Amino acid sequence: MNWGSASEFFAMGGHAFYVWGSFGACALLMLVEPILAKKRRSQALIELKREIRANQDSQDETTS
Amino acid sequence: MLEASNLECVRGEKSLFRDVSFRLAAGACLMVQGANGSGKTSLLRMLCGLAQPAQGEIRWDGEPIRKLAEDYRGELLYCGHAGALKDDLTALENAQISATLAGAPVAEDAARQALRQLGLKGREDLPARVLSAGQKRRVALSRLLLEKRRLWVLDEPLTALDKAAVATLCGVIDAHLAAGGMAVLTSHQDLPLATTRIEQLRLDS
Amino acid sequence: MNTRLSTRLSNWFGYASPATFYPLAGKMIPWFWALAAVFGILGLYISFFVAPTDAQQGEGYRIIFIHVPASWMSMFIYLVMAFWAALGLGFNTRLSGMMATSLAPTGALMAFLSLWTGALWGKPMWGTWWVWDARLTSELILFFLYIGFIALQSAIDDPRRADKAGAVLALVGVVNIPIIYFSVKWWNTLHQGASVSLTRSPSMAQTMLLGMLLMALAFWMYAIAVSLTRVRAIILERERHAGWVEELSEVQS
Amino acid sequence: MSAPAGQRPAGSTLGVPQEGAANSTERAQSANTRHPLPREGGRGDGGLANEPSLLAALSAVIRRDLLLAMRRKSDVLTTLFFFIIVVSLFPLGIGPEMAMLRQIAPGVLWVAALLATMLSLNRLFAADHADGTLEQMALSAVPLGVLVTGKVIAHWLLSGLPLALLAPVLGLQFDLASGSLAVLVVSLLIGTPVLSLIGAVGAALTLGVRGGGVLVSLLVLPLYVPVLIFGAGAVEADLTGLGATAHLSLLAAFLALAAFFGPWATTVALRIALE
Numbered sequence: 061m062n063w064g065s066a067s068e069f070f071a072m073g074g075h076a077f078y079v080w081g082s083f084g085a086c087a088l089l090m091l092v093e094p095i096l097a098k099k100r101r102s103q104a105l106i107e108l109k110r111e112i113r114a115n116q117d118s119q120d121e122t123t124s
Numbered sequence: 125m126l127e128a129s130n131l132e133c134v135r136g137e138k139s140l141f142r143d144v145s146f147r148l149a150a151g152a153c154l155m156v157q158g159a160n161g162s163g164k165t166s167l168l169r170m171l172c173g174l175a176q177p178a179q180g181e182i183r184w185d186g187e188p189i190r191k192l193a194e195d196y197r198g199e200l201l202y203c204g205h206a207g208a209l210k211d212d213l214t215a216l217e218n219a220q221i222s223a224t225l226a227g228a229p230v231a232e233d234a235a236r237q238a239l240r241q242l243g244l245k246g247r248e249d250l251p252a253r254v255l256s257a258g259q260k261r262r263v264a265l266s267r268l269l270l271e272k273r274r275l276w277v278l279d280e281p282l283t284a285l286d287k288a289a290v291a292t293l294c295g296v297i298d299a300h301l302a303a304g305g306m307a308v309l310t311s312h313q314d315l316p317l318a319t320t321r322i323e324q325l326r327l328d329s
Numbered sequence: 330m331n332t333r334l335s336t337r338l339s340n341w342f343g344y345a346s347p348a349t350f351y352p353l354a355g356k357m358i359p360w361f362w363a364l365a366a367v368f369g370i371l372g373l374y375i376s377f378f379v380a381p382t383d384a385q386q387g388e389g390y391r392i393i394f395i396h397v398p399a400s401w402m403s404m405f406i407y408l409v410m411a412f413w414a415a416l417g418l419g420f421n422t423r424l425s426g427m428m429a430t431s432l433a434p435t436g437a438l439m440a441f442l443s444l445w446t447g448a449l450w451g452k453p454m455w456g457t458w459w460v461w462d463a464r465l466t467s468e469l470i471l472f473f474l475y476i477g478f479i480a481l482q483s484a485i486d487d488p489r490r491a492d493k494a495g496a497v498l499a500l501v502g503v504v505n506i507p508i509i510y511f512s513v514k515w516w517n518t519l520h521q522g523a524s525v526s527l528t529r530s531p532s533m534a535q536t537m538l539l540g541m542l543l544m545a546l547a548f549w550m551y552a553i554a555v556s557l558t559r560v561r562a563i564i565l566e567r568e569r570h571a572g573w574v575e576e577l578s579e580v581q582s
Numbered sequence: 583m584s585a586p587a588g589q590r591p592a593g594s595t596l597g598v599p600q601e602g603a604a605n606s607t608e609r610a611q612s613a614n615t616r617h618p619l620p621r622e623g624g625r626g627d628g629g630l631a632n633e634p635s636l637l638a639a640l641s642a643v644i645r646r647d648l649l650l651a652m653r654r655k656s657d658v659l660t661t662l663f664f665f666i667i668v669v670s671l672f673p674l675g676i677g678p679e680m681a682m683l684r685q686i687a688p689g690v691l692w693v694a695a696l697l698a699t700m701l702s703l704n705r706l707f708a709a710d711h712a713d714g715t716l717e718q719m720a721l722s723a724v725p726l727g728v729l730v731t732g733k734v735i736a737h738w739l740l741s742g743l744p745l746a747l748l749a750p751v752l753g754l755q756f757d758l759a760s761g762s763l764a765v766l767v768v769s770l771l772i773g774t775p776v777l778s779l780i781g782a783v784g785a786a787l788t789l790g791v792r793g794g795g796v797l798v799s800l801l802v803l804p805l806y807v808p809v810l811i812f813g814a815g816a817v818e819a820d821l822t823g824l825g826a827t828a829h830l831s832l833l834a835a836f837l838a839l840a841a842f843f844g845p846w847a848t849t850v851a852l853r854i855a856l857e
Contacts, residue, residue: 062382069377073388078453082392082446086399089438094555101562108569108580136487137570172721175857198723206714212653224642225715227635227723418850473804480800484791493854494787498801501783501847505805508836512808516815 125149125185126171126275126306132179133166140166141327142179150274150304151321153297155311158327164310165205167327168279171308172202184275198227201273203281207264211253215239215263218252223270230270238269242292257284268296276300276307282315291316346424347564348573354557361557365550372543380536389453393537396446398545399439400464402552403471404506406436410478411503414496424560426492427567429499430482431559435552437475443468463517467510474502488567639724643732644739651740657705658740665698665745669752680757687756688766688817695745695770695813696806699777702741703802704795706733706785707852720856730852731845734775734782742774758817765820765830772833773813779837779844780805786851809836 063069072079125147132142140163148154156164169175171182173189173196182189189196209218219235230238239248242262252260261284268276276297282290290313297307298318309315376394383390410432417425447465448458459465478498485491568574575581651658672690673683710716710733719729749770750763758766784802788794816829 062378062380072391073382075387075389075453078389078449079391082395082449085445086395086442089442090551093435093438094558097555097558097562101558101565104562104565104569105579108565108574111569112575112580174717174720194723194725197721200721202717202721204714204717206712206717208714208718210650210713210715212650217649221642221646222715222718224639225646225719225722225724225729227639229635229638229642470804470807473800477797477801477804480797481787481791484788484793484797486792490854490857494851497783497847497851497854498787501780501805501843504843505808508808508839509804512811516811 126308127183127186128171128180129183130180131167131170131177131182133163133170133175134178135163135166139178144180144325144327146323146325148306148308148323150306151301151319153301153307153309153317153319153322154325155309155315155322156325156327157310162327164327165279168202168204168277168308168310171277172200173197174202199274200277201226201267201271201275202277202279203264203267204279205283207260209252209260209263212251214249214251215244215255215259216248218263219266219270222267226267226271228271235266235270238266239263241269242266243289258286258289261285262289265293265296268293268300274305276305276309278307278309280310280312282311282313294318346422347427347568348571350424351561351564351577354561358554358557361550361554365547365554368543368547368550372540372547375536375540375543380540386454389450392446392450394540394544396443396450397541398548399442399446400468401545402548403436403439403443403468403475405549406432406439406552407471407474407499407506408503410436411499414492414499417492418496418500423489423492423567424564426489426496427560427563428556429495430492431556431563432552433475433479433482433495434559435556437472437479439548439552440468440472440475444472461517463510463514466513466517467506470509470513471506474506478502636724636728639722640728640732640735643729644736647733647736648739651736657702658744661698661702661741662744662748664701665694665748666752668694668697670755673755683756684758684821687753687758687762688814688821690756691749691752691766691817692770692773692810692814695742695749695774696777696803696810698745699741699774699781700799700802702737703781703785703798706737706782707789708785708794711789711855716852717856720853726852727845727849730782730848734778734845734848737782738775738778742770742778746770746774758821762817762820765826766817768830769813769816769826769833772830772837773809776809776833776836776840777806779840780809782848783844783851786848786855789852789855809833812836 070076070080127147129145130142131144133140133144140161144167146154156167158164166175170177173182173193176190184192184196184199187196208222210221213221216232216235216239219239220230220232223230223235236248239245239262242265244259244262244266247255247259252263255263261281265281281293285293294316297309297315301307301317301319301321372394376391380391380394382388410429413425413429413432416422417429444465447462447468451460451465452458478495481498482491482495485494565574669690672686676682676686707716710719720726722729746767749766750758753763753766781798781802784798784805787801788798791797812829812833816826816833819829820826
């Protein structure tokens with residue numbers, strides 16, 4: 061085990077800014093990217109549903 | 125012989141037409157009709173091999189045109205909406221250069237002769253910039269006389285032409301068909317052709 | 330006969346594929362997330378708790394456990410992207426073009442992470458944020474190539490043309506990447522620039538290699554999972570007029 | 583003929599499939615060829631794809647583009663003046679110390695050459711695309727790759743060559759010795775064709791695309807890196823007395839590679855753009 065205490069772990073031997081800057085950016089981007097991808101899919105689904113409903117409405121109008 | 129079987133054209137997400145089939149034999153002429161946006165130009169570009177059909181196949185003498193590539197293009201003359209003219213070149217230079225680019229260089233006399241035949245006598249050495257729309261069209265159509273191709277694909281060839289020019293053009297097309305050529309045309313105007321071998325293709329339905 | 334077979338094949342590739350692939354991808358995504366999490370936890374454990382402190386670089390060297398995998402993945406994803414692009418160009422398959430499109434942002438992200446962590450590693454090691462090291466410079470150019478690919482595809486409205494144009498660009502890029510890398514390397518040696526080199530004792534090197542490998546596996550699984558998620562969105566966007574999309578349960582509800 | 587025929591035209595009943603053209607007496611005038619038209623011209627017995635006509639088409643494209651440029655000289659001159667102005671701005675931004683200028687000269691001249699080439703790339707296919715000439719080229723009996731090669735050569739003659747010839751004059755501003763000037767010219771002569779060849783791919787990809795002008799630089803500039811490194815490196819190597827042969831031969835290798843792949847990729851990209 062490399063670390064005596066939690067604070068030692070977070071201090072990273074004086075390189076905290078660089079190490080946590082790297083790992084933090086990595087974690088952040090890897091959280092954001094999948095969220096954006098999922099959002100893109102749900103956006104596409106919403107538009108699809110809207111379009112289908114619009115088509116159904118216009119069909120109902122023509123048949124009635 | 126040009127054959128098309130079950131062609132489908134998709135533009136964006138919309139299917140413009142499907143199941144378009146026809147055969148065109150030597151000496152015959154196909155008139156493609158349809159409203160604006162029905163896919164006439166798309167069909168013509170497909171027949172040239174510029175666009176790929178979403179479905180179906182186009183064959184020339186039994187071979188798919190994709191396979192024939194340059195061999196097919198050597199039999200083909202396409203005249204689209206754009207005249208492929210350079211404003212900075214003279215009518216004569218335009219005619220000669222486009223023939224050379226098409227792979228069939230012509231002598232200056234032949235080019236002058238063709239331009240004269242289309243009623244451009246005296247304007248051969250004027251830059252295309254100063255020609256009227258109809259005159260430019262005639263320069264573009266001079267390729268019909270200069271490049272010896274069996275299949276003509278003409279998209280709205282009558283645009284901007286006056287009565288005399290229409291008559292001349294029809295004579296040229298008739299002569300081509302009588303000599304065993306083929307033509308695929310679109311036109312919003314009536315084309316007073318002498319030939320009886322005209323087939324209609326409607327794209328609307 | 331032959332042509333009929335080939336049209337049937339291209340039909341299968343061209344139309345049936347997105348329809349069958351969409352639900353399949355949906356089922357696979359959670360598994361890849363789980364794998365990414367497992368490899369990630371193992372990798373992080375090794376990089377922080379197993380790998381000992383470096384004698385010269387102190388704790389700062391631990392950045393290598395994400396810097397190197399990110400660099401590897403950025404190059405690997407470009408290759409995979411070019412492979413899908415070439416497949417789409419050669420066989421006119423629609424799904425492969427979508428795969429290439431969906432991989433590009435993840436590849437760009439990896440290239441960006443590699444540059445970011447490279448800069449954060451460089452500062453404590455060499456005292457500057459940026460060195461014109463051969464690898465960092467090539468990574469920068471690779472990042473530009475990704476940006477170019479994404480920009481080109483988003484500038485073209487017709488998705489099929491976008492796929493094909495992107496494919497040509499990706500293939501030109503793939504031919505060029507090794508040339509760029511060796512040019513930059515040559516240029517770097519001529520100018521006696523700094524270079525990242527790690528010489529370690531064999532046992533240390535092995536732990537480090539294991540950690541980097543595990544992290545690379547985690548990044549790999551992550552890239553698959555996220556690009557599958559994105560490709561599902563792209564399929565929905567592009568195939569919205571296909572009948573099968575309207576019959577999907579998530580659309581019906 | 584097992585192929586399905588949809589609407590069978592009335593006219594086609596006369597034409598027997600396959601060899602129908604030759605059977606008809608009316609059309610038997612030129613029995614030696616399958617070409618039924620009486621006006622028999624440049625196209626002989628199907629042997630169009632022979633070398634002389636390919637070369638003729640190649641030189642015709644080059645002559646045409648040069649002729650067009652001569653009729654509209656301002657386009658070429660703009661590129662040249664851009665090159666001159668960019669290069670002349672550097673001493674103003676950096677200061678007039680000759681030792682410093684000599685050191686940055688190769689890089690400055692080469693980067694300016696890259697940018698000047700970029701500037702003219704947009705025009706490479708745009709005009710031909712707009713007026714339909716490009717379509718006709720794609721439909722020519724001459725392979726499109728040959729015509730594209732002609733256009734790229736013309737582009738180099740109008741952008742790369744003038745830059746290379748002008749470079750020594752600008753090199754004097756940076757106090758380069760005559761030996762280095764010679765290396766600069768040679769490196770530009772070998773390197774700028776590569777720029778035209780790679781640039782043509784980018785120009786074809788962005789043809790008719792929104793924001794094509796800026797986009798093409800985004801696509802192409804990263805690919806120019808090796809040429810920049812070895813082009814500027816050649817002059818620098820000569821300045822430091824190392825000899826520029828290695829750099830120049832690598833540049834020549836790039837040229838060979840680009841000449842082999844470039845027109846092919848450009849052709850594919852153009853066909854995509856036209857579809």
